Amino acid sequence: xxxxxxxxxxxxxxxxxxxxxxxxxxxxxxxxxxxxxxxxxxxxxxxxxxxxxxxxxxxxxxxxxxxxxxxxxxxxxxxxxxxxxxxxxxxxxxxxxxxxxxxxxxxxxxxxxxxxxxxxxxxxxxxxxxxxxxxxxxxxxxxxxxxxxxxxxxxxxxxxxxxxxxxxxxxxxxxxxxxxxxxxxxxxxxxxxxxxxxxxxxxxxxxxxxxxxxxxxxxxxxxxxxxxxxxxxxxxxxxxxxxxxxxxxxxxxxxxxxxxxxxxxxxxxxxxxxxxxxxxxxxxxxxxxxxxxxxxxxxxxxxxxxxxxxxxxxxxxxxxxxxxxxxxxxxxxxxxxxxxxxxxxxxxxxxxxxxxxxxxxxxxxx
Amino acid sequence: xxxxxxxxxxxxxxxxxxxxxxxxxxxxxxxxxxxxxxxxxxxxxxxxxxxxxxxxxxxxxxxxxxxxxxxxxxxxxxxxxxxxxxxxxxxxxxxxxxxxxxxxxxxxxxx
Numbered sequence: 001x002x003x004x005x006x007x008x009x010x011x012x013x014x015x016x017x018x019x020x021x022x023x024x025x026x027x028x029x030x031x032x033x034x035x036x037x038x039x040x041x042x043x044x045x046x047x048x049x050x051x052x053x054x055x056x057x058x059x060x061x062x063x064x065x066x067x068x069x070x071x072x073x074x075x076x077x078x079x080x081x082x083x084x085x086x087x088x089x090x091x092x093x094x095x096x097x098x099x100x101x102x103x104x105x106x107x108x109x110x111x112x113x114x115x116x117x118x119x120x121x122x123x124x125x126x127x128x129x130x131x132x133x134x135x136x137x138x139x140x141x142x143x144x145x146x147x148x149x150x151x152x153x154x155x156x157x158x159x160x161x162x163x164x165x166x167x168x169x170x171x172x173x174x175x176x177x178x179x180x181x182x183x184x185x186x187x188x189x190x191x192x193x194x195x196x197x198x199x200x201x202x203x204x205x206x207x208x209x210x211x212x213x214x215x216x217x218x219x220x221x222x223x224x225x226x227x228x229x230x231x232x233x234x235x236x237x238x239x240x241x242x243x244x245x246x247x248x249x250x251x252x253x254x255x256x257x258x259x260x261x262x263x264x265x266x267x268x269x270x271x272x273x274x275x276x277x278x279x280x281x282x283x284x285x286x287x288x289x290x291x292x293x294x295x296x297x298x299x300x301x302x303x304x305x306x307x308x309x310x311x312x313x314x315x316x317x318x319x320x321x322x323x324x325x326x327x328x329x330x331x332x333x334x335x336x337x338x339x340x341x342x343x344x345x346x347x348x349x350x351x352x353x354x355x356x357x358x359x360x361x362x363x364x365x366x
Numbered sequence: 367x368x369x370x371x372x373x374x375x376x377x378x379x380x381x382x383x384x385x386x387x388x389x390x391x392x393x394x395x396x397x398x399x400x401x402x403x404x405x406x407x408x409x410x411x412x413x414x415x416x417x418x419x420x421x422x423x424x425x426x427x428x429x430x431x432x433x434x435x436x437x438x439x440x441x442x443x444x445x446x447x448x449x450x451x452x453x454x455x456x457x458x459x460x461x462x463x464x465x466x467x468x469x470x471x472x473x474x475x476x477x
Binding site for chain 1: 385409
């Protein structure tokens, strides 16, 4: 193998292994022919010092991305993986839409702008200047952008969803940066994690592209209604027990929802034909690892900042929730791997390729 | 709708089976130098066309110590290409007919 061939094969490693198994030798052959020259000196120089050009590398990168986000015509395994990403993104956007709507209503209520009920007198955190209140209000109002972003995504207006999601994620980052600056407080792991998830939610919207099956609008719209009620109920509970918060914190709430969703999914999976693929299995696996991440960083926050004001059982319950979600995540991961592995990883899978040298150059129909 | 690279790859295989680099050269010639397929693009297209049954492997040949894989157009590929060529021709006819009636802005239509 020449150095040039070695370099090209290294670039090809960007492609999924299953794809390379079918196409690598052919691609290497075609590439080496494309750089072939009849001048022996130039050929020798090329073999030692030549590199695949940037346009060639870019075409491999583009192919690797297209395969992984399951663009139009992608092999079944990647199309299924892409569908799972879309479901996970929709679920994440749904939670953000519901939580930001409830958050905005709560903030406006606490600021005395919505006469819902008598406003409780909350202890003012020390060292929080007036600017913090304004930033908090700004953050709550701009957070509302998640709702139209979600609605745009559900309606198939993907460009609008990307812009609105980017604006929501960007203003959340800005608000967090200003809050840290004006209060001189360290940013909590929970806030940093949520900001990261916001950015990933926007980036992962690349999985919504031409050729994608339309979103089941009614189900997702009903979902955002149910989720808003759950979040509003949780917020109401927090205010009912203001003096001694219940042991279920925000991360704990999502651990509970995730475990319940996993149990319901597994019960459905056991009833159906077990080998049938459903994109919800890998989608729930993605969500489970996300919730596990949130649970772990919030437990670390308790270790860093203390759990004063929280119910004494919060940390112990949090550890139990982390274990339960980790178990759910592993089960979902194993099931996803099993079902995804059965789907063809290249569109050409299943075609009986001959890999032996030809008997005769004229043995095929012309 | 068929992408431009897929369209040219199918045309390149109409008369005879070709190997990967042979397809690249034929597409370049057919498009008069306009479509220069990179290897990553070509094999993305080929994988899809083989998966859809429009193209199939024809034979393998050893060339300078390497295995060359040849591809040929299937009956289904021939039908798809014919349909796409007719669709593009109809579009071109519609555009040409409309362009003949065009007058630059400001000249308006005689009433």
